[in-house]
Amino acid sequence: MKDEGKVPGQRRFSSFILMSSSLPFKGALWMVVAGLLFSLMGVFVKLGAQRFSTAELVFYRSLFGLVAIFAIARLRGGRLSTRHWRPHLWRGLSGFTALMLFFYGLSHLPLGTAMTLNYTSPLFLAFLTVLVLGERPRWPLVAAILAGFAGVALLLQPSFERGQLHAGLMGLASGFFAAIAYLNVKNLGKIGEPSYRVVFYFTLISSVGGGGWMVLHEFHPVDWGSAGLLVVLGATATLAQLAMTQAYAEGETLTVGSLAYGTVVFSALLGMLVWGEMPRPASWLGMGVVIAAGIIGVRFASPPASRA
Numbered sequence: 088m089k090d091e092g093k094v095p096g097q098r099r100f101s102s103f104i105l106m107s108s109s110l111p112f113k114g115a116l117w118m119v120v121a122g123l124l125f126s127l128m129g130v131f132v133k134l135g136a137q138r139f140s141t142a143e144l145v146f147y148r149s150l151f152g153l154v155a156i157f158a159i160a161r162l163r164g165g166r167l168s169t170r171h172w173r174p175h176l177w178r179g180l181s182g183f184t185a186l187m188l189f190f191y192g193l194s195h196l197p198l199g200t201a202m203t204l205n206y207t208s209p210l211f212l213a214f215l216t217v218l219v220l221g222e223r224p225r226w227p228l229v230a231a232i233l234a235g236f237a238g239v240a241l242l243l244q245p246s247f248e249r250g251q252l253h254a255g256l257m258g259l260a261s262g263f264f265a266a267i268a269y270l271n272v273k274n275l276g277k278i279g280e281p282s283y284r285v286v287f288y289f290t291l292i293s294s295v296g297g298g299g300w301m302v303l304h305e306f307h308p309v310d311w312g313s314a315g316l317l318v319v320l321g322a323t324a325t326l327a328q329l330a331m332t333q334a335y336a337e338g339e340t341l342t343v344g345s346l347a348y349g350t351v352v353f354s355a356l357l358g359m360l361v362w363g364e365m366p367r368p369a370s371w372l373g374m375g376v377v378i379a380a381g382i383i384g385v386r387f388a389s390p391p392a393s394r395a
Contacts, residue, residue, distance in 0.1 A: 114338015124327035126353035131320040136194035146297030151321025153290040178271035179292030185264035192258030197364040199355030204258035209384035211266035231383035238376030344385035
């Protein structure tokens with residue numbers, strides 16, 4: 088017997104280790120890691136915006152992810168070819184649009200504000216499931232959507248005063264297009280497309296779109312210093328994506344989806360630490376209302392493990 092020679096305390100400890108490896112908190116832990124990595128990605132986007140355009144940042148972020156997902160798929164023997172090119176195209180275009188708007192918001196708004204506006208996607212997703220999929224609205228969900236957008240109004244109030252309304256609306260639009268991307272991901276899941284293939288085509292389309300935009304409008308040369316920044320940006324974004332996928336694979340969907348809002352908290356703290364961005368009381372209240380409403384939205388329309 089393998090446990091022969093072990094004292095009872097050692098057996099209990101070994102059993103605890105074996106049991107804990109399958110406990111649901113592993114999924115929660117992965118989501119906390121993903122939230123921190125997404126927040127760090129936001130920091131590097133803001134730093135990169137001092138040198139590069141939004142299209143360039145999207146291109147480098149997507150290209151890094153494309154190479155990483157391609158390598159992972161090949162190592163695992165995954166097949167990248169698909170017959171469902173049209174839904175992949177719609178998912179890729181909506182995700183690319185959301186990513187462009189999100190990075191624009193990150194470049195021009197306080198980090199916590201931009202991240203919160205992007206995380207309105209569960210509210211838009213809940214609304215779209217009623218409008219597009221014809222699901223019957225439930226009063227708690229309707230109340231959450233109304234409260235969530237009241238929180239958005241509180242969050243955008245400083246943007247009116249600082250001349251950042253345009254950037255604020257772009258950030259809010261990123262949440263809307265992310266919700267559309269999530270609907271497309273759901274459809275792809277229903278027809279049996281694996282998550283790695285969905286992410287691969289999303290990063291492929293975003294790389295082509297960002298690269299084309301960059302070539303047609305503006306290109307900044309990359310030196311050794313900025314190359315390091317772009318690599319770290321791509322690495323944090325890709326690792327965050329993988330951590331989120333692992334979280335949804337191992338954790339309980341509602342718990343994991345709720346913990347995704349830790350990204351907003353991490354981002355607000357990093358914004359204060361790096362740039363001294365001190366949100367006003369109304370902004371803190373707006374963030375709290377959006378987070379609470381989003382968690383309710385997650386309960387009714389949980390986003391899949393693939394962020395734009």
